[in-house]
Amino acid sequence: MTARTGVRTPAVSACTVAVDVVLLTVRDGRLNLLLVEPDTPGLAGWWSLPGRRVRGDEDLHDTAHRALWELAGVTTPRAHLEQLRAYGEVFRDPGARVVSVAHLAVTPTVGDPPHGHSARFVDVDDVVSGPCLAYDHDRILADALERARSKLEYTSLATAFVTEPFTLGELRGVYEAVWGTPLDAANFRRKVVSTPGFVVEAGGLAPPGPGGGRPARRYRRGDAHHLRPAMLRP
Amino acid sequence: MTARTGVRTPAVSACTVAVDVVLLTVRDGRLNLLLVEPDTPGLAGWWSLPGRRVRGDEDLHDTAHRALWELAGVTTPRAHLEQLRAYGEVFRDPGARVVSVAHLAVTPTVGDPPHGHSARFVDVDDVVSGPCLAYDHDRILADALERARSKLEYTSLATAFVTEPFTLGELRGVYEAVWGTPLDAANFRRKVVSTPGFVVEAGGLAPPGPGGGRPARRYRRGDAHHLRPAMLRP
DNA sequence: GCCGGTTACGGTCAGACTGACCACAACCTG
DNA sequence: CAGGTTGTGGTCAGTCTGACCGTAACCGGC
Numbered sequence: 001m002t003a004r005t006g007v008r009t010p011a012v013s014a015c016t017v018a019v020d021v022v023l024l025t026v027r028d029g030r031l032n033l034l035l036v037e038p039d040t041p042g043l044a045g046w047w048s049l050p051g052r053r054v055r056g057d058e059d060l061h062d063t064a065h066r067a068l069w070e071l072a073g074v075t076t077p078r079a080h081l082e083q084l085r086a087y088g089e090v091f092r093d094p095g096a097r098v099v100s101v102a103h104l105a106v107t108p109t110v111g112d113p114p115h116g117h118s119a120r121f122v123d124v125d126d127v128v129s130g131p132c133l134a135y136d137h138d139r140i141l142a143d144a145l146e147r148a149r150s151k152l153e154y155t156s157l158a159t160a161f162v163t164e165p166f167t168l169g170e171l172r173g174v175y176e177a178v179w180g181t182p183l184d185a186a187n188f189r190r191k192v193v194s195t196p197g198f199v200v201e202a203g204g205l206a207p208p209g210p211g212g213g214r215p216a217r218r219y220r221r222g223d224a225h226h227l228r229p230a231m232l233r234p
Numbered sequence: 235m236t237a238r239t240g241v242r243t244p245a246v247s248a249c250t251v252a253v254d255v256v257l258l259t260v261r262d263g264r265l266n267l268l269l270v271e272p273d274t275p276g277l278a279g280w281w282s283l284p285g286r287r288v289r290g291d292e293d294l295h296d297t298a299h300r301a302l303w304e305l306a307g308v309t310t311p312r313a314h315l316e317q318l319r320a321y322g323e324v325f326r327d328p329g330a331r332v333v334s335v336a337h338l339a340v341t342p343t344v345g346d347p348p349h350g351h352s353a354r355f356v357d358v359d360d361v362v363s364g365p366c367l368a369y370d371h372d373r374i375l376a377d378a379l380e381r382a383r384s385k386l387e388y389t390s391l392a393t394a395f396v397t398e399p400f401t402l403g404e405l406r407g408v409y410e411a412v413w414g415t416p417l418d419a420a421n422f423r424r425k426v427v428s429t430p431g432f433v434v435e436a437g438g439l440a441p442p443g444p445g446g447g448r449p450a451r452r453y454r455r456g457d458a459h460h461l462r463p464a465m466l467r468p
Numbered sequence: 469g470c471c472g473g474t475t476a477c478g479g480t481c482a483g484a485c486t487g488a489c490c491a492c493a494a495c496c497t498g
Numbered sequence: 499c500a501g502g503t504t505g506t507g508g509t510c511a512g513t514c515t516g517a518c519c520g521t522a523a524c525c526g527g528c
Contacts, residue, residue, distance in 0.1 A: 015251040015288055017322070017333050054249055056331050060322040086320040086335045088251070088294040097290050099251050099335070101320045169504070187487065189506070194485095212496025213504030229485075232463065403475070421516065423477070428514095446525025447475030463514075 015088075015097050019063040020051035020137065022084070022144035023074070023105040024178075026161050030123050031177045033141070036071045037118035038134060047127075048134040049141070050119065051100065064103040072119035079107040080160035084144055092136045102140045104147055106160040125180075152178055154230035156198055159221045165202040167216035168192060179233050191231050197224025249322075249331050253297040254285035254371065256318070256378035257308070257339040258412075260395050264357050265411045267375070270305045271352035272368060281361075282368040283375070284353065285334065298337040306353035313341040314394035318378055326370045336374045338381055340394040359414070386412055388464035390432055393455045399436040401450035402426060413467050425465050431458025 023034035035047040052067040054060060064081055068074045084102040092098070113119040124145065132138050151157040152175055159166070161174040172188045192198055200222045205215035257268035269281040286301040288294060298315055302308045318336040326332070347353040358379065366372050385391040386409055393400075395408040406422045426432055434456045439449035 015249070015290065017249040017251060054322065054333070056249065057324060059324055060320065060333075083319050085317050086294065088288065088335065090291060090293055099288070099294075099333070101322065101333070167505085184487070184489090185505070186489085186507075190508095191486085208495050208504065210496075211503055212494085213502090214494040214506075216505055229466065230464070232486095234487090401476085418516070418518090419475080420477070420479085420518085424479095425515085442475065442524050444525080445474055446523090447473090448477075448523040450476055466515095468516090 015099050017054040018051050018098050018100045019054060019060055019067060019103060020049040020087075020100050020140060021064045021067050021103045021105050022049055022141055023068060023076070023079075023107065024124075024144070024148055024161075025107050025109055025121065026174055026177045027109055027121060029173055029177055030125075031180075032121040033124050033127060034068070034072055034074065034113075034119060035122055035127070035133070039118075043134050046134040047122075049102075049137045053098075054101075060101050060103070064105065068105070071117060073114040073117045074107075074110065074119075076105060076107055079105050080157065081105045084140070084147060087136060087140060089136070100140075102144065104144045106148070106157065108161060108163045149178055149233065153232055154227050156221065156225055156227065159199070164220045165204075165206075165218035166220075167206045167218060168199075169216050171199070171219075175231075181234055183234070195224065195227055197222035198227065249333050251288040252285050252332050252334045253288060253294055253301060253337060254283040254321075254334050254374060255298045255301050255337045255339050256283055256375055257302060257306075257310070257313075257341065258358075258378070258382055258395075259341050259343055259355065260408055260411045261343055261355060263407055263411055264359070265414075266355040267358050267361060268302070268306055268308065268347075269354060269356055269361070269367070273352075277368050280368040281356075283336075283371045288335075294335050294337070298339065302339070305351060307348040307351045308341075308344065308353075310339060310341055313339050314391065315339045318374070318381060321370060321374060323370070334374075336378065338378045340382070340391065342395060342397045383412055383467065387466055388461050390455065390459050390461065393433070398454045399438075399440075399452035400454075401440045401452060402433075403450050405433070405453075409465075415468055417468070429458065429461055431456035432461065 021034075025032050034050060036050045038046065038048050050067045050071040052063055052070065054063045058066070060083065061081055065076055068076055082104050084104050086099055086101045088099040090097065092100070112121065127133065127141065128145075133141065148157065158171055158174045158178075162170050168189050169185070171192065172183055172185060175188070176182055199219040202218040202220045204218050206218055208215055255268075259266050268284060270284045272280065272282045284301045284305040286297055286304065288297045292300070294317065295315055299310060302310055316338050318338050320333055320335045322333040324331065326334070346355065361367065361375065362379075367375065382391065392405055392408045392412075396404050402423050403419070405426065406417055406419060409422070410416055433453040436452040436454045438452050440452055442449055
């Protein structure tokens with residue numbers, strides 16, 4: 001039954017629960033987002049976040065992983081996954097009363113979704129400034145971006161965007177891509193290495209990129225998850 | 235989300251959605267919490283957060299207000315109310331699959347719940363260190379406390395605990411009650427008044443308390459909601 | 469009225485942290 | 499080798515913070 005009648009209801013059990021996932025990653029120095037093309041008739045040409053209904057026997061996190069796998073062929077066993085919040089406005093889905101629990105996922109760079117899925121990574125800036133997403137997914141995306149940008153300030157979330165071992169240049173590239181602003185390399189370095197447990201030296205040097213440059217030291221994630229004081233956005 | 239082919243499903247629609255509310259307030263300089271006694275058989279003697287199922291025609295916020303009203307007789311039209319997150323573990327409620335969307339509510343000091351409701355305010359410290367709450371409400375409470383303590387650092391949430399006009403001593407009392415630690419009055423004052431838009435002078439002086447003391451200036455909330463840089467916990 | 473206690477308010481001072489630089493190291497390509 | 503690029507270490511001034519002191523303005527009791 002739909003909630004559209006507004007007549008209120010035996011509606012107590014009418015809600016269904018779904019999970020939508022905002023999967024963020026950095027590709028070529030740009031913050032990217034995983035979108036899928038819904039197969040719902042009437043939404044042809046629109047893009048949306050990957051989402052699935054919650055089954056009775058699975059936790060919300062499981063649903064999030066399943067949505068990524070079934071809709072985009074993306075496996076994220078070790079990705080960072082956290083809940084954003086629930087979106088439960090009565091008419092957020094015109095078809096039925098669906099409460100969606102949005103999740104934020106972060107993964108290092110991965111390949112394109114395999115063929116057979118109408119899924120792709122897109123530049124976040126193209127989505128935010130371009131045409132809108134289906135349902136209220138624009139709003140969910142905006143909230144997810146704010147969460148990610150904010151958590152970069154006071155947690156070590158940035159390390160979830162890179163593979164170990166990584167260089168401080170790569171880590172700085174994550175901050176610059178997510179925040180959309182360049183950072184001073186020297187100050188960034190000072191902050192990161194002076195925060196106990198943020199990163200630990202892994203030994204060895206990474207070869208420079210095609211443009212040259214001094215080889216960078218390699219690091220791994222430390223055991224600290226909170227930065228105090230925070231590294232505030234410029 | 236919309237209907238999609240679920241291969242099997244007694245399960246898909248089995249979830250029900252509820253809202254649980256952590257209502258915080260400061261009474262006599264102590265952080266307090268609203269608890270109710272569930273009428274569920276088998277939970278006699280336990281206390282829990284006020285919670286209700288979401289009806290098909292109401293938003294999540296509406297359910298939160300309704301839970302406070304129906305279970306505790308508390309009206310919170312102007313209280314701060316924000317969503318915490320959803321709790322959806324399969325067996326979090328042994329009776330049924332219930333996804334609960336927890337909310338954090340903050341109100342200035344209010345009177346005791348009217349008779350006829352088995353609800354009361356309790357000191358948060360007594361709950362955290364004492365016997366446990368029903369369901370997973372201990373966990374929800376812990377998350378809510380962390381959210382409140384954290385938001386005091388970087389938002390003007392503290393002003394939701396006091397009635398206008400208020401003194402900086404009252405506002406400092408909120409921080410001390412929520413954080414559970416005394417603050418330096420002079421440094422607190424410097425930080426608050428030097429943050430543009432946190433508070434604005436309301437004019438006039440508040441009479442001192444029974445113990446005497448210099449009369450304090452009166453303030454109202456400003457239009458700033460974020461503190462930058464944050465006021466970190468000691 | 470005086471005196472000790474209490475709260476509010478204003479200021480100082482040393483240390484920590486930040487942003488803006490500069491200099492050099494170590495690699496690239498041509 | 500020259501010029502460009504990136505990484506690393508340092509300086510320096512300005513800001514912010516915590517600890518502290520002194521004074522203002524009220525209380526209650528003697």
